[in-house]
Amino acid sequence: MPHTSSRMAGNSFIEALSAALPAGRIKIGNNIPAGAEHDWSHESHAAPLAWVAPQSTEEVAATLRVCHAYRIGVVPQGGLTGLTGGANTQQGIVALSLSAMHAIEEIDARTAVAQVQAGVVLQRLQEALLPYDLVFGVDLGPRGSCQIGGLIATNAGGSGVIQYGTTRAQILGLEVVLADGSILPMMRALPKNNSGYDLNQIFIGSEGTLGIITRAILRLHPCAPARHTALLALKDYNASLAVLQHLRAKFPQGIAAFELMWEDYVSAVQQATGLPLPFATQAPLAALLEICGQNKDALLTEFENALSEALDQNWIEDAVIAASQAQTTQLWKLRESVPELFALRQPINFDLSLPISQGGAFVARCRELLLQRWPLCNPLFFGHLGDGNLHIIADAKGLPAAIEADALCEAVYQLLPEFGGAISAEHGIGSLRTSQLRYCRTTAEIAAMRALKHAFDPNNILNPGKVLPAQ
């Protein structure tokens, strides 16, 4: 009677887990918090066997020791803002939430370093750094929910990559619990450390499949006292590259964001939110850009001069520099209204990585292909084009049948090799894109990834079914 025996095994597992943890850490059945089964993707998911919220690294280790002994899968969960199903749960596995490990343990202003537990929410860290005039180099829309551990596990990007690099570049040290419950203590604030392999890097971007990140030492940056935000109307993609190159020369290290939005995206946001455009010009492209420096007035003059030179060159058709914090917020709202777009659609999301030079040609080809085959799929194009990251949101509501969503994804991914692109720039693979990894990774690369997975997690209990394609 396999059903009964598996239930008995489940019962004895829960008993063993309960014995290993202090009271109150485990929830089962109807007590599992609502929404704990899936991230924003709503990818395939089911209620887990148990939901555990440890309060210390030792408790994470104790949980994993029991799961390892019983061969029970474990899905680490941060703020559940992922877009690829990476944190989604399935029957018979344990969801391990880091949400109760939210201490900011230390901020050392002299060396610009912070030590945190993995469950610290990004916005809380940003607010805690304000009095020190320091910033963490990663910022993104769902800052009020995503956790530092989730950012590290996905090697998140966001709007600050152009200035500070991805999350990978912000990490000095990690503490990680391995599949068998052993702890790798790599919490060293060493800017340089060539003493053997850099194990931290293996866990960054591994989406919970190689270890559970419990603490981190973060590199911080001085907060630039002056900052200006502008929205530009551009005639085409080449013009945006010319503007970017021009501004890089004028403000070396000073470009804090360079986000592109094609006309289809801008008008969809306007329809969804009622946000006005600050200028009357209807241009094929809009760029949201942010410049930072030392002196607000001097920076503004330099910025105005740089933009008027770009106008003279016909690279930009119109430009508005935000005159107040309220206007800055409104300009950013144009770029960060993705949740409002999701709410009105059955979104099919893309997070493509492209050589920066190829962005314009790719968008033109992709839009033509999508509209020819699926005229009602309503694709919207935007992204962090300063770092070659193009997002597309298509709408499955406009497809003749649900199965067409897979065909649409395949059609987009099949274009990538020709342009030298990759299927994910920042959101990761999760469960959503495992079968498409082949479009940007060779068989040899996937084999090397499998070898790494086997070395760290021989029983395949850590986030099973994520990142690597089924064999």
Ligand SMILES: Cc1cc2nc3c(=O)[nH]c(=O)nc-3n(C[C@H](O)[C@H](O)[C@H](O)COP(=O)(O)OP(=O)(O)OC[C@H]3O[C@@H](n4cnc5c(N)ncnc54)[C@H](O)[C@@H]3O)c2cc1C
């Ligand atoms: C509106 C919107 C905008 C977004 N914009 C961006 C953007 O600009 N740039 C960007 O990069 N992403 C963006 N994202 C995606 C998402 O916010 C990021 O991937 C974020 O890093 C996920 O963090 P989280 O704490 O919510 O992780 P979760 O969604 O909970 O988990 C993500 C993955 O990390 C694993 N994980 C979580 N915590 C740990 C841990 N402590 N140890 C090991 N594994 C762990 C999970 O198993 C899962 O595989 C956006 C999402 C939304 C909804």
